Amino acid sequence: MRIICLIKFIPDVENFIYDYEKNVLVRENVRMVLNPDDASAVAYALKIKDKNPETYIEVVTMAPQGVMLQLEDLLRLNVDKATLISDKLYIGSDSYITSMILGKYLSGINFDCILTGTHALDGDTSHVPAQIAEILHIAQMSNIVKIEEQSFGCDSAVIEVDAEKVFVKYKVVLPAILSLQKESKYKLPFIKYKDIDLYVRNRIEIIDNEVLGYEQHEVGIRGSLTQVFSTFAKKMDKKDKLVVKNDEEGINTVFSFLKSKGYV
């Protein structure tokens, strides 16, 4: 079985740098970490490969070249191949363009299933998996907390989904895009001691625009259909508080507030 994992490296959110002048995220020189949901996706694929050694796992990411070291570590965990889609032209692409670029690469290769995260901590749009599924005309499901291992075959999979108020079990026809969330508790193993310095560079393929062949104006900031126009810090702390009393008016104010937010 061939599994593709779509993974994204995100700036360590606790210490990110944002260029408020240009309204872009400074991705170079920031420590990048694997998005937690995506780590669950890779962890699940590795679990399957543990049981069925003939499983082939390819991780695919669109990112700056700086993520090479992180990709190497995944390869040392028994991932077979890493594909890094990287080109200066792609910088600043919105979710639509990112999906289009990844979709073009994926349309040209074979797979039985694509695993992804549900959302990424930086952009947190959850757009990419659904949009790529549209490009490939296959099914997609988000918020997956479990994929039944014995069901995970070549033509379908049984999955369990956290659908807000309830859990729902579905059977999905493969190939499909299955998007896990970190609450699935699939965790990446540690690299085995003997593999710590394993040479793996030869298993990383870099794909740039020479290969994918987009025009300059079709991708990156220029090609994007949405654009960050302004950013501002969220006002926390002091609020324009409303002071009321325990009388009818006060209780009504509280009640209307609760109702408007859907708490009662």
Add this chain to the structure above:
Amino acid sequence: MKKSLIYLEPNNYQNSVDLLEVARQMYADDAYETYAVSFASCCREAEGLFDYLIEVLDQQIQNFDIINTTNVLEELQQVYQFDSILIPATHIGRMLAPRMAMRLHVGLVADVTAIKHTNGVLEMVRPAFSGKIMAGIVNRGRIPVMMSIRQNVFTYQLGESKNSLRIEYHPKPAEKSKIELLSISEKEKTNDIRDSEVLVSGGGGTMRYFRRLKLLADEMNSQVSASRRIVDSGIASRSIQVGQSGKTVAPRLYIALGIYGSLQHIEGLKNVESIISVNTNKHAPICSLSDIVVEGDAEEFIEKLVDKIKREKRICHENDG
């Protein structure tokens, strides 16, 4: 005349209807018409509020079958040429919106929490970086404008009642669904205060009647938490303590009853969307972090609010029956 289509999500009709407020803010003084689309028979909540109610008549299409719902929305777009499509950011809506945007080759803004107009440009505001910053996103000219909208943020205040026109829409035959529903199971209730969307929390001011907090918590389907003062007095167990030496919680709503709001307590509150505090002293530090401060006795507050909620639920029930 602008046309706005709103997707009614069967799992949360009220919230879908509230997206009318987004349309209102987008078009402000322009003339506009609102269309609701639903894949079940149209909900009562939408009646009289939209100009048009489109009922898609195909029993086969289920809301999780996103390929087919996208197919239908695409057909509708061809027929009606909407200027905007608004989708609630529910579990289902967050899968539908991106697929639809890709199908129509338009941009999409996720999880919108506010609408701004800056020099005639429509800015869709959304949180980024786990809510650390807010970003105003603009659309590069393509129509329809599409967004998914954070749940329970917008509230539509009833305008004049409309004569909603029903449209029965028969879509092209559906494709065979690639997804089949096997079963639905209720979520087990956990007793972890970190999992509760709402916390009813008590401090020193509730010492004598702390157990009564549960009455309010039950009405709101939420849990009770406490400050260290209560825990140290042996009234509640450490497992429900909020703060530096207790748990860090991130409920959407924190109701602080008789809590002073010392630094060590506030330390335990992360990304809380709203705070309501009840305190005999309206200058207690917790009050300056609150959306609403009720100046008064917390025990009396519990009694009155529980009463009010019960009464409203009863009225609602009678109207349904």
